Amino acid sequence: MQKNIMIVGVGGQGTLLASRILGNLLTSRGYDVKVSEVHGMSQRGGSVVTYVKYGDKIYSPIIDKGEADIILAFERLEALRALPYLKKGGTLIVNDRATLPMPVITGAATYPEGIIDELAKHADLRALDALAIAEEVGNAKAVNVVLIGVLAASTDIPKEEWVETIRATVPPKFLAINLAAFERGYTL
Amino acid sequence: MKKLLLGNAAVARGAYEAGVGVVSSYPGTPSTEITEEMAKYEGMHVEWAPNEKVAAEVAIGASIRGARAMSCMKHVGLNVMADPIFTVSYIGATGGLVFCVADDPGMHSSQNEQDSRHYAKAAKIPMLEPSDSAECKEFTKAAFRLSEEYDTPVFIRLSTRVSHSQSLVELADPEEVTLKPYEKNIPKHVMMPAMAKGRHVVVEARTEKLRALAETDAFNKVENNGSRVGVITSGVAYQYAKEALGDTVNYLKLGMVYPLPEKLILDFAKDLDTLWCIEELDPIFEEHIRALGVTVKGKEHFTLLGEYSQNMIREVVAGEKTPFVTSEKELPGRPPVMCAGCPHRGTFYVLKKLGVTVSGDIGCYTLGAVAPLGAVDTTICMGASVSAAHGMSRAGGEETNRKLVSVIGDSTFIHSGITGLIDIVYNKGNNTVIILDNSITGMTGHQDNPTTGKTIRGEATKQVNLVDLCHAVGVDRVRVEDPFDLKGFEKAVKEELAADEPSVIIAQRPCALLKTVKYSGHCVVDADACRGCKMCMKLGCPAIMFRDGKAVIDHTQCNGCGLCTSVCAFGAIRKEEK
Numbered sequence: 074m075q076k077n078i079m080i081v082g083v084g085g086q087g088t089l090l091a092s093r094i095l096g097n098l099l100t101s102r103g104y105d106v107k108v109s110e111v112h113g114m115s116q117r118g119g120s121v122v123t124y125v126k127y128g129d130k131i132y133s134p135i136i137d138k139g140e141a142d143i144i145l146a147f148e149r150l151e152a153l154r155a156l157p158y159l160k161k162g163g164t165l166i167v168n169d170r171a172t173l174p175m176p177v178i179t180g181a182a183t184y185p186e187g188i189i190d191e192l193a194k195h196a197d198l199r200a201l202d203a204l205a206i207a208e209e210v211g212n213a214k215a216v217n218v219v220l221i222g223v224l225a226a227s228t229d230i231p232k233e234e235w236v237e238t239i240r241a242t243v244p245p246k247f248l249a250i251n252l253a254a255f256e257r258g259y260t261l
Numbered sequence: 262m263k264k265l266l267l268g269n270a271a272v273a274r275g276a277y278e279a280g281v282g283v284v285s286s287y288p289g290t291p292s293t294e295i296t297e298e299m300a301k302y303e304g305m306h307v308e309w310a311p312n313e314k315v316a317a318e319v320a321i322g323a324s325i326r327g328a329r330a331m332s333c334m335k336h337v338g339l340n341v342m343a344d345p346i347f348t349v350s351y352i353g354a355t356g357g358l359v360f361c362v363a364d365d366p367g368m369h370s371s372q373n374e375q376d377s378r379h380y381a382k383a384a385k386i387p388m389l390e391p392s393d394s395a396e397c398k399e400f401t402k403a404a405f406r407l408s409e410e411y412d413t414p415v416f417i418r419l420s421t422r423v424s425h426s427q428s429l430v431e432l433a434d435p436e437e438v439t440l441k442p443y444e445k446n447i448p449k450h451v452m453m454p455a456m457a458k459g460r461h462v463v464v465e466a467r468t469e470k471l472r473a474l475a476e477t478d479a480f481n482k483v484e485n486n487g488s489r490v491g492v493i494t495s496g497v498a499y500q501y502a503k504e505a506l507g508d509t510v511n512y513l514k515l516g517m518v519y520p521l522p523e524k525l526i527l528d529f530a531k532d533l534d535t536l537w538c539i540e541e542l543d544p545i546f547e548e549h550i551r552a553l554g555v556t557v558k559g560k561e562h563f564t565l566l567g568e569y570s571q572n573m574i575r576e577v578v579a580g581e582k583t584p585f586v587t588s589e590k591e592l593p594g595r596p597p598v599m600c601a602g603c604p605h606r607g608t609f610y611v612l613k614k615l616g617v618t619v620s621g622d623i624g625c626y627t628l629g630a631v632a633p634l635g636a637v638d639t640t641i642c643m644g645a646s647v648s649a650a651h652g653m654s655r656a657g658g659e660e661t662n663r664k665l666v667s668v669i670g671d672s673t674f675i676h677s678g679i680t681g682l683i684d685i686v687y688n689k690g691n692n693t694v695i696i697l698d699n700s701i702t703g704m705t706g707h708q709d710n711p712t713t714g715k716t717i718r719g720e721a722t723k724q725v726n727l728v729d730l731c732h733a734v735g736v737d738r739v740r741v742e743d744p745f746d747l748k749g750f751e752k753a754v755k756e757e758l759a760a761d762e763p764s765v766i767i768a769q770r771p772c773a774l775l776k777t778v779k780y781s782g783h784c785v786v787d788a789d790a791c792r793g794c795k796m797c798m799k800l801g802c803p804a805i806m807f808r809d810g811k812a813v814i815d816h817t818q819c820n821g822c823g824l825c826t827s828v829c830a831f832g833a834i835r836k837e838e839k
Contacts, residue, residue: 154592
């Protein structure tokens with residue numbers, strides 16, 4: 074057995090917390106786990122990609138095109154950029170929000186229209202406005218845990234284990250907001 | 262207990278378990294976290310050195326004095342430390358001496374894609390290459406033992422995917438290691454020609470002993486799956502190959518990548534119909550294998566460029582393509598940008614406006630080359646902004662010099678910019694150098710350095726005073742300016758460019774991501790007052806967008822630094838407190 078989860082977004086969106094929660098949870102379940110991240114220059118507002126792989130035995134730390142069972146996208150355009158990595162019939166969870174890249178801001182390129190429709194053609198799609206939910210819960214930064222909630226609901230891992238891992242992973246100061254954000258995502 | 266650890270954290274764990282006594286490094290992606298993680302352990306000296314050469318020499322000194330010692334760097338950092346490395350190969354190691362170098366195939370965060378394995382051969386230093394976090398820990402421990410047993414420094418070679426992927430590691434208790442007694446040994450420790458000649462003989466004999474070790478299964482493993490196809494590989498490429506080809510081929514996984522085990526390679530190859538060499542970057546194994554008279558398939562089917570992957574190997578070796586969907590939509594790229602609130606934005610806005618040539622350097626501020634700022638003209642290596650500008654001025658004369666500045670970060674200036682400045686003063690240049698002092702080493706993720714007043718463990722220490730330092734090397738015109746005071750900063754640059762002597766402007770404002778920096782609220786555009794002139798767009802701030810002929814500020818990205826309020830001629834941008 075092997076499952077591949079890809080987390081994509083824009084540098085600074087909190088994708089690393091999402092991969093840490095996943096890594097901790099899957100390790101505690103006794104799987105072989107590999108989590109691969111990008112550090113350094115691309116973190117500065119560029120596209121960021123994290124790979125989380127688990128199963129009986131994992132070799133490569135990266136996910137290649139056509140290999141992701143689930144893609145968790147923190148931004149619409151990044152979801153579309155990651156689409157080739159999705160396995161046929163794979164699940165794509167997308168925060169239906171646009172963060173404009175610099176070439177679009179400067180007018181050198183245009184932000185594509187109709188991304189959600191395009192994604193729906195190829196994926197088992199769950200699109201939501203995670204930022205609106207996070208802001209309702211009380212902190213825009215909780216977008217990552219809202220999305221983790223949606224992801225959790227699409228797996229067969231018991232909810233209590235997710236909650237337990239979030240408790241063990243996030244700082245106590247932000248725990249209440251993160252648990253509320255998870256709950257909203259999970260029950261969406 | 263098994264723990265999910267980053268490859269870099271596993272190297273640190275290995276050094277801790279091996280009882281390392283001294284660790285000295287300079288930060289550099291993808292190696293930085295090794296030394297950061299090291300500083301989380303007690304009981305050894307850990308430090309950020311001003312540059313990699315100093316770091317290596319600190320480790321060498323510690324080894325000579327009998328402690329286990331380590332220095333960690335990125336591939337280009339190895340160039341900086343190359344001088345002591347080639348000679349310590351002759352000196353050998355009293356306490357175990359390990360140099361851990363992280364390559365960056367694919368250049369996720371680097372200025373070139375060099376393959377550090379060349380250094381192992383050139384400096385005649387054995388090199389181990391782990392392929393996951395568990396091996397990172399085990400190979401690091403083994404490297405210290407090997408170093409002492411064979412009286413040699415040892416390289417550990419990592420790559421971005423090994424350094425920055427987490428996998429499971431079994432933790433153990435640290436070994437009891439005692440400091441070895443100091444022995445004065447002039448023939449071994451004083452590398453002047455007469456002694457070095459003797460030591461070179463020792464080095465060559467040592468390499469043959471290490472090659473004999475490589476022939477055993479200590480680091481190099483054969484997996485015989487009864488196939489007529491074999492793969493010789495190492496590091497993360499082994500993991501890609503295993504994922505792509507599973508047990509359908511035989512493997513020779515090289516854990517020691519220098520010196521190479523020639524008998525083992527010949528033995529592995531002899532019953533095969535096809536032998537593949539799967540290695541990222543340069544064909545180092547491949548050329549060696551070919552020199553042994555063995556037919557091998559490699560780079561002509563793969564590539565010298567960038568990273569490998571399981572799909573690439575599956576397609577090349579097994580002829581199987583993995584299907585995937587593509588979208589026909591054209592996707593705009595998303596290059597990295599300077600963060601909202603970045604202090605460098607003010608500097609580059611002014612330099613772009615003045616139309617000066619900017620001799621650039623290595624750090625977040627290299628992003629000053631990206632549109633719309635596009636202010637940086639050159640980036641070569643750490644410290645080159647200062648010395649290369651002197652060269653430009655000497656070549657182009659006064660006309661060039663009056664429209665040329667160097668920009669260099671505080672940490673990079675200490676690393677190797679100061680020597681360039683001394684060159685300018687000594688050789689009667691009159692360049693203008695702008696030190697971008699953001700109070701931290703930024704790009705690698707906030708490391709302290711000699712200008713921040715704190716050690717790697719967060720303890721207070723003496724702080725290099727950049728103004729005094731520049732004065733001391735003979736620069737009389739040194740001024741401190743705030744790059745967010747655009748008018749004042751522009752005036753300063755103009756005045757210093759006009760001066761007939763060398764000058765330094767210290768552009769002082771802390772990194773916006775530092776916890777101590779508290780901007781508040783965010784900026785908003787008054788749509789009625791906005792004339793759509795796009796002046797604010799020239800800042801290249803990721804929070805400012807243009808929609809329906811007006812500027813709009815994304816409040817989730819804006820941190821309220823307020824720089825944009827000072828470029829709007831119509832007063833259309835104002836700051837709103839929360």
